[in-house]
Amino acid sequence: MVFFTCNICGESVKKPAVEKHYQTKCRGKTKNVSCMDCLKDFYEEEYVAHIKCISEAQKYSNQNFMPKEPRNKNAQKQESWMDIIRAILDSSEYQLTPTLRSAFQRLQSVDNVPRKKVKFENFVSNCMRMPRQQAAQVWDILEKELNKMKEAKQAEIQAAKAAKEAELKQKEQEQEAPPKKKSKLESAEPAAAAAEATEATNEFDWAAQLLKLVSKQPDGIFQEKLKKKLLKKYTKHLAVEQLSEKQTKKFEKRFDKQLKKSDALQLEGDLVKRIQQDVS
Template sequence: MVFFVCEGCNESLKKSQVDSHASRCSSCHSVTCVDCNITFPGDTYRSHTSCVSEAERYERTVYRGVKKGDERKSGKKIKLNPQEIWNNLIMEASERKSDAPSSIHSHLDTLTSCSNVPRKEKQFRNFASNSLRLRSNDVSVGLVWDFLSKLREEKNEVKAKEKEDKEREEEERKKETEEKQQKEKEQKETKEDKEDNESKDSLEKNSVAPLSKKRKATDSVSPSTVSPLNSPSKKCSTKILKGLLKKERSIRVSDLKKGAVVVLLEKGYDVSASWWREGFGEVLEGKKFKVVEGEVSLT
């Protein structure tokens, strides 16, 4: 139960008494909570329903702090037990007594001074016959219980709606995350496919497969347009063949010859018939190359 002290006249007040006191006390501009000593100007005190625990209030210097798992330690919203929630509901009912029948206004104010009001109807009627000095079958008891039950149902509906909204927001957030991950995955796959295609196109462009086309292109080159230096040496021929074979795992002998001719002509070498018969075959018989069933590969 929260109590306040008027900053104008120092009178102790229950929360339900603050409004009526402020209407007759001209110097009541703010009130201070007895438990936590926080001052609330105007009507901001309404949002203050609980602060320090009973252990903090009464143990004081011997208080050893909150137990493990208590949310007060981390500064988060304090989790109230069912009885504290019910007491806060009674406090709110007293503040909203204008919505209730006028015959039970005083009973609602009386309940705010009790901290052990039962939460079930049968026990509540027994409690009312003692604390409110009413018979358990009195109409006023039923009206008080109905008003409290109505407020509790409203609270439960609001809480259920908030929970539903939270779950929906969580589901939407999860869906957005999954869609984002899927989009990123598709973009990554598209990028990899593009890189693979570019790599494949580059290999096809530089491969020996189109060497026959290159050879045909050189067929139209007349001897007058090329200034041959001399016949290629064995070392030079080996280097050129190795360079062609590095781009492919294996090449047919005929394609390798065509590719070698293209490169040698571009370098200005004289590729004569003797080189075809002797030089090329001698180079392939070296330790650098391996010929199996008409296919040439590096050793």
Template sequence: MVFFTCNACGESVKKIQVEKHVSVCRNCECLSCIDCGKDFWGDDYKNHVKCISEDQKYGGKGYEGKTHKGDIKQQAWIQKISELIKRPNVSPKVRELLEQISAFDNVPRKKAKFQNWMKNSLKVHNESILDQVWNIFSEASNSEPVNKEQDQRPLHPVANPHAEISTKVPASKVKDAVEQQGEVKKNKRERKEERQKKRKREKKELKLENHQENSRNQKPKKRKKGQEADLEAGGEEVPEANGSAGKRSKKKKQRKDSASEEEARVGAGKRKRRHSEVETDSKKKKMKLPEHPEGGEPEDDEAPAKGKFNWKGTIKAILKQAPDNEITIKKLRKKVLAQYYTVTDEHHRSEEELLVIFNKKISKNPTFKLLKDKVKLVK
């Protein structure tokens, strides 16, 4: 956006607001641009569409600003608008609109955006006028490329030098030249994609070649192994050429035999350890049978010899040994089960079944009396 200063009052004004300012400030005859400092008399300010940037202003003498593609297109678009104003067949309403449009430097170049811009900035909502303005623009833009093509065409037909050269040059070189021209025309993305495809193809080809070589190398080895097996089965000796392969097979067999022997030794050691552990457990669990009372004969209720376990007799014997014929259920259970394990040896039941039997024997027998956590022998 271009800004001007009034030389009469010194007020800074946008390009769009100049007409309003002229109607207010009567002495306004000359306007000067804030950026470049040029003076514009009368209506000359309308042609000053774009000014220098801050980089160009403060960059020094040798500074050259970069030209943006969008700015070049915008300038061409605004020039087209100024050319359309001069046409005789344009209606006065449309001409006024075109004059207002030429004051802007950000005019859209597409129909939908252009019409929205007209509605917002110029407050034109009549669709017929909007269509008329756009049709004039589209006609002007379509007529330009036709004129350019006519200017570019040569007046006299010139002989094509490439045709004469192609007759002399061989076909292979011509193809290469055509491919090079096609590569030049392609975009950077297309070139990149082609390179990636070529690399992928090369990788695939290398993989296939390596795979084929490996398969060729593996086949003769398999055949040699098969021949050796056949010779061994027939009882024939392996030839000297294949002596190394025979030695390897023998070594493998020896290793397998030694490994099996070691496994057998380890298994035997483990069994011995388990047997010793079981014996130690049984020794720990063993308890001495209750001793006979002094000066008397052994009773019938005491624990019997190994074989069938006498629950009632063992419980009675343990209670008699206890002070006041009374003992806690926990201690009694421990002693009875220990005695059970010593009698039955290996053929004993699970702990759950033993606990159930123990509880039944205590609760149902009238000779045993339960007092909370203790058991007492009733005489």
């Protein structure tokens, strides 16, 4: 609870009683109070925003004093309640009448506002002399703003939860990826061995396949293009998707050898042509 000293008469006054003090003892005078803890002066309605102040430990300790975090849960709830009141005053959504705005401004100066409907209405009616009808209107606005803040908080929690779940799912996928790559590499060697076994049992007819590909091109075919076409047939023959390094070297060596060895084909520069036989 914050206590003030009236700078006009010198009397100490609790924060909720400041308004009453200037309506009775110092009636007609301009409000002028100073906080009893921090000694700061406040004029007119400035004191309303002074909700918390320094403790005695802070006041009488040296400059390096580090205050402990407050453990009072009620104080934190009350601060949240004050945040709602300030949000209502700052919002243009509710279109407060001067009477209602004045009621909310008075609520700001009270530290122990009840947070249940019946207790709230009794409190403002008895302690703040607020008419019952007006108290009900104030509570309805407070409840609406509170529900709006709860929905926003819930949406924020849901968004954070969804983001966390997405992050965990991504991590799981990343952790599962390496074993798959590993298993693919592990299966490469058996596939290569199977391909070699296939080639051994079912020999690839190099000469026939070369002649067949070149015969389709009466004007000849470039050597590199011929090699690519034959490579496709050779890969298909071995029943593999891609040749191993060892198989690729073997293919290139056999390709060059079969091309030079062929009696039906001739190489003119980069062009491979079929040798035309004279018919007598």
